[in-house]
Amino acid sequence: MNVPDNLKYAESHEWILVDGDLGTIGITDHAQNELTDIVYVDPPKVGATVSAGQAAAVVESVKAASDIYAPVDGEVVEVNAALADSPALVNTSPYDEGWLFKVRLTNPAQLEALKSPDDYRTQIG
């Protein structure tokens, strides 16, 4: 499974790419592989406040709806509009075209609690 070195990871299989006070969030290659056949993405609303560890979005595969948790606190500044018509981008490009939403970090210190790529690799075996 692909685990890029430039990201931080949550135990619940989300990744975050940090650029200044902006964080781009998605689900990992491992997570999309477990879910398979992603057919719908329910993103948060732009302007909404999300909290670390709280459900922020829903990703639906054929078999189940899965909550996606915000890895950090923040305000949603953008959602990936391409997923409305092409939810399978989460399967085919989980770290790039399949990103879910972007937040403005309100508590950057929380990044320290997330996993390094190596720790996440260990977690998923």
Place this chain on the structure above:
Amino acid sequence: MSEAVHRTVLYDLQKNAGARCINFGGWEMPVQFTSIIDEHQTVRTACGVFDISHMGEVFVSGPGSFDFLQHMLANDLAKCPVGGAQYTFLLNERGGVIDDLIVYRLGELDFLLLVNAAKIAEDVAWLEQHGVPEVKIDNRSATMSALAVQGPDAARVFRVVFDGEMPARNTFVALEKCRGAVIAAGTGYTGEAGFEIFFPSMLASDIWQSVLAAGAKPCGLGARDTLRLEMCYPLNGSDLSPDRSPIEAGLGMFVALDKPGFIGREALLAQKSAGLPARLAAIRMTEKSPPPRAHYPVVVDGSVVGETTSGALSPSSGDGIAMAYLPPRLATPGQVVQIDIRGRLFAAVVEKKPFHRPNSKASA
């Protein structure tokens, strides 16, 4: 309450073939191998094989067996010849569904009941509770395995594996090649042409591997669910329940109300004369929405009028599809409804069953 999780004898072979498993009615079963959508399309266009060994095989025989089953089952066994198969129900005294099943008539007084995995114990207890001395009830579920091989290419797979012609719809044969130990039936639950085979578990791995070698692809319960839902075939425990009659479920054609003396008949007649409280409707989403799933409220004019019993994204059409018990006046094709998905309302419409008309013939 802790209960042991069962595995079929094919568990290891399926794990090696990439199965991802879930708990289904106390059984650890493959939900998918590659992808539910791929496996669904395989069955619609080629041939897939499902391990259905978790289902129950209950043999009923003896001088009193015909009369006994005529009393226990809702359909009319007199219309099922030796060598024939019939979809039918075990009903409670209230006319509610204990289980839906297929009965195979092995002889004039010799029957095989194929029942749902989660209901084996309850079905057998119900049969035994009403049993009579001249009837033998033999539950062989623990020592038998079964496969469902389904799709337009199933007849070819059958020829390759068993060196004969696939049985016609709703008929079966005991295969000579396997010394009569294998029962092959022209039945299935996907809407496609195909067959189901029942055999002693010691033959399971050989048959499984032969079927795969002949070109059938392994499929899991995920595809089995989307395939059956596109056909509006009910899943017991979801679309059928002890509190709903088969007539409410729209399955009255499998209930012989003219047959005297079967359990549940009085309640069904009373329900018919009083008017049905609800009907199971087929609902298709008409706007882009998350896939409907079970237990979502159905709304008409701002009021909740029912709840979905099953739902999925239809791999064949790409639309969300669901079933729900609705008041009869609303359960008519063309009725506009809304489905409440996580607090948002999405447009949908009641349509005529089934959602999908398969290419290969599985006409009952």
